[in-house]
């Protein structure tokens with residue numbers, strides 16, 4: 542089947558990206574084309590500037606899940622230094638038109654690619670009259686440009702509400718539940734330690750209300766701590782831990798997704814474990830009564 546594509550890193554899959562995806566889907570449907578999002582791994586900047594710059598709002602798997610949930614095919618191309626040097630017209634000719642039967646391309650307002658960033662809406666429209674091309678205008682929220690950096694800045698301040706207005710959904714931390722210090726269950730609050738992917742962007746440290754989704758689809762209100770657990774003995778590595786309310790099961794090895802709903806407080810070094818336990822109990826109560834964001838629950 543011939544394809545309509547949009548290409549990019551799409552970190553965050555924010556409202557700007559979503560506008561592009563929706564238009565791609567609608568136009569592809571009318572024209573009997575396969576709507577396809579082409580993304581890259583690693584993020585193109587990791588090859589151009591170095592790994593970890595920028596840290597990622599969405600891992601490749603999170604992007605795949607999101608894009609496929611819209612009924613759009615998701616393709617990932619390896620981004621290499623050779624690819625970065627390829628002139629845009631060569632890339633479009635061989636990788637898109639010849640290999641993937643692309644007949645239609647959609648561009649974000651500032652998207653460019655290929656050697657020297659010379660491939661964009663104008664240059665491709667001029668070089669490939671056989672392609673149907675379309676550029677979408679910039680998406681604003683209350684006058685501000687929706688962008689991955691705007692989401693990162695909001696999250697650095699713990700402002701998950703603002704991040705959500707740009708993302709159109711809560712910011713998600715997801716990964717496999719791994720073994721921690723095995724201390725949580727001894728103090729009455731077992732906490733699932735969620736292993737983040739390398740280079741995942743973490744918001745401001747501290748305690749959050751979250752909605753936890755297990756791989757079987759069950760959703761539990763939770764309190765999440767992002768921090769180094771200064772109160773407890775042993776190692777103090779940065780960890781993302783979730784206590785799921787009204788839940789008591791072994792979920793080691795399972796995939797857990799945490800949608801952050803509200804920032805509660807910074808992490809603190811308590812004088813005793815008893816004080817920490819009392820505070821976690823209060824955090825859990827606050828989370829139970831939290832009513833501000835009904836997302837996905």
Ligand SMILES: Cc1cc2nc3c(=O)[nH]c(=O)nc-3n(C[C@H](O)[C@H](O)[C@H](O)COP(=O)(O)O)c2cc1C
Pocket residue numbers: 721722723724725726730731732733734748764765766769770771772773782783784807808809810811817821824825
């Ligand atoms: C909601 C919540 C809030 C927490 N707040 C703090 C905190 O302020 N200070 C701290 O040292 N540890 C805090 N912790 C981390 C606990 O110390 C941690 O869960 C405990 O060390 C158990 O770790 P384990 O799961 O690796 O056994 C918090 C944990 C949760 C779930």
Ligand SMILES: Nc1ncnc2c1ncn2[C@@H]1O[C@H](COP(=O)(O)OP(=O)(O)O)[C@@H](O)[C@H]1O
Pocket residue numbers: 718719720721722723724725726727730731732733734783784785786787788789790791792793
């Ligand atoms: N309500 C709950 N919230 C989080 N994890 C729970 C809960 N009930 C049981 N568990 C299980 O307990 C584990 C956490 O117990 P904990 O003593 O903190 O050990 P660890 O240090 O390995 O995280 C979780 O990984 C999960 O398998």
